[in-house]
Amino acid sequence: MSKPKFQTPTGMHDILPQDQVYYEKIQEVLKKVFSFYDFEKIDTPILEDANLFVRSVGENTDIVEKEMFTLRTKGKDFLALRPEGTASAMRAYIEHGFVSLPQPVRLWYYGPFFRYERPQAGRYRQFNQFGIEIIGEKDPIIDVQSILVMYSILHDLGLKNLMVKINSIGDDDCRSLYRKALVKYLREKKSTLCSDCQRRMKVNPLRVLDCKNEKCQETLSSAPQSVDYLCDECKKHLKDVLEYLDELKVPYCLDSRLVRGLDYYTRTVFEIISTRESENMGDALAGGGRYDNLSKMLGGGEAPACGAAAGVERIVSEMREIKAKVNFPSVPEIFFAQIGPLAKKKSLPILEDLRKAGIKVGEAFGKDALKAQLGKASRLGAKVVLILGQREALNNMILVRNMQTAKQVEVSQEDIIKEVKNILKEK
Ligand SMILES: [Zn+2]
Numbered sequence: 001m002s003k004p005k006f007q008t009p010t011g012m013h014d015i016l017p018q019d020q021v022y023y024e025k026i027q028e029v030l031k032k033v034f035s036f037y038d039f040e041k042i043d044t045p046i047l048e049d050a051n052l053f054v055r056s057v058g059e060n061t062d063i064v065e066k067e068m069f070t071l072r073t074k075g076k077d078f079l080a081l082r083p084e085g086t087a088s089a090m091r092a093y094i095e096h097g098f099v100s101l102p103q104p105v106r107l108w109y110y111g112p113f114f115r116y117e118r119p120q121a122g123r124y125r126q127f128n129q130f131g132i133e134i135i136g137e138k139d140p141i142i143d144v145q146s147i148l149v150m151y152s153i154l155h156d157l158g159l160k161n162l163m164v165k166i167n168s169i170g171d172d173d174c175r176s177l178y179r180k181a182l183v184k185y186l187r188e189k190k191s192t193l194c195s196d197c198q199r200r201m202k203v204n205p206l207r208v209l210d211c212k213n214e215k216c217q218e219t220l221s222s223a224p225q226s227v228d229y230l231c232d233e234c235k236k237h238l239k240d241v242l243e244y245l246d247e248l249k250v251p252y253c254l255d256s257r258l259v260r261g262l263d264y265y266t267r268t269v270f271e272i273i274s275t276r277e278s279e280n281m282g283d284a285l286a287g288g289g290r291y292d293n294l295s296k297m298l299g300g301g302e303a304p305a306c307g308a309a310a311g312v313e314r315i316v317s318e319m320r321e322i323k324a325k326v327n328f329p330s331v332p333e334i335f336f337a338q339i340g341p342l343a344k345k346k347s348l349p350i351l352e353d354l355r356k357a358g359i360k361v362g363e364a365f366g367k368d369a370l371k372a373q374l375g376k377a378s379r380l381g382a383k384v385v386l387i388l389g390q391r392e393a394l395n396n397m398i399l400v401r402n403m404q405t406a407k408q409v410e411v412s413q414e415d416i417i418k419e420v421k422n423i424l425k426e427k
């Protein structure tokens with residue numbers, strides 16, 4: 001078979017009807033968890049000022065350097081398809097003066113995001129993410145609540161073998177000390193690093209820590225660790241976070257290499273992974289951290305905050321893998337069949353009456369032969385078939401056949417709903 005002329009653009013995909021059950025299940029769980037924890041939904045535009053991400057995510061990150069879809073409008077605005085959600089949420093917080101609301105402000109979002117990535121299995125250039133932002137609170141319990149909310153969502157979706165990886169990358173006071181120590185170490189080992197890392201070492205040394213290259217990983221195994229360079233306040237913050245975590249039944253481990261290389265992170269960073277296949281340490285299911293300086297980086301005031309996001313496609317593939325329980329769409333218990341042109345004409349208004357009464361009805365309007373229509377009714381497993389023949393159409397009557405008892409009665413069209421409800425009650 002030859003390829004169709006038009007296909008989805010590289011790295012973009014259709015979410016087909018048969019896959020929607022997973023996406024609906026995720027929406028359902030999100031609504032429940034977010035409503036309990038009192039998060040309010042925010043939708044921000046898909047396009048933002050590109051500099052919003054340059055300023056916040058950072059100039060020397062993969063996202064901004066390589067992965068942003070940008071465009072110039074006819075009015076010469078420089079816009080980007082949003083690559084992530086936190087910068088937009090903080091932009092909205094500042095723009096709409098949320099600082100005057102009771103703090104913290106708890107926001108959640110869901111929608112498409114865009115990154116120009118190398119095409120590879122499970123990575124998309126347009127993907128869906130949901131996320132949370134808790135803005136205006138510096139208490140470490142908020143960090144753990146962010147972790148818990150994301151963990152609970154994944155757990156309620158049926159995902160098992162979840163593990164939280166956590167680290168502290170310090171704040172402006174102590175991170176520069178750590179960066180210096182790391183750069184010193186990396187310089188000595190420069191020849192063992194991949195060319196990407198040799199470059200990153202100069203512009204964004206923390207990024208080197210999450211290089212996937214095996215040789216780099218080996219070199220990094222004895223690199224200095226950020227937790228050893230934390231100032232007293234950052235140390236206390238991490239200690240509190242770990243103590244709150246200990247109270248939860250959430251498996252976690254300290255991972256000194258976790259940095260989540262975006263410029264806006266401070267102190268706590270975390271990821272939630274699936275340990276289902278121990279050797280397959282793929283992409284994290286969710287990740288986040290604290291970003292106490294982001295508001296100021298974007299020209300706002302003091303607004304310490306913590307948040308997290310999760311990739312929907314990644315979660316769906318995990319749900320599929322473990323055959324997570326989802327609700328398949330309900331099939332109609334009632335089927336409507338028509339015979340002859342007059343009956344066909346009367347069909348749509350009768351179906352509409354049934355819809356208004358909340359009764360789901362199947363049909364096969366494209367087929368005129370009764371046999372073909374009844375074939376579909378039995379494939380659907382319909383309990384009741386309504387048959388409108390030429391004679392019934394003329395007399396305002398309809399045949400109601402109970403498929404379980406094979407009993408058939410003729411009723412007035414006005415009584416269809418009453419009759420159908422009675423039969424459905426009988427079972
Ligand atoms: Zn490397």
Ligand SMILES: [Zn+2]
Binds near residue numbers: 173233
């Ligand atoms: Zn510090």
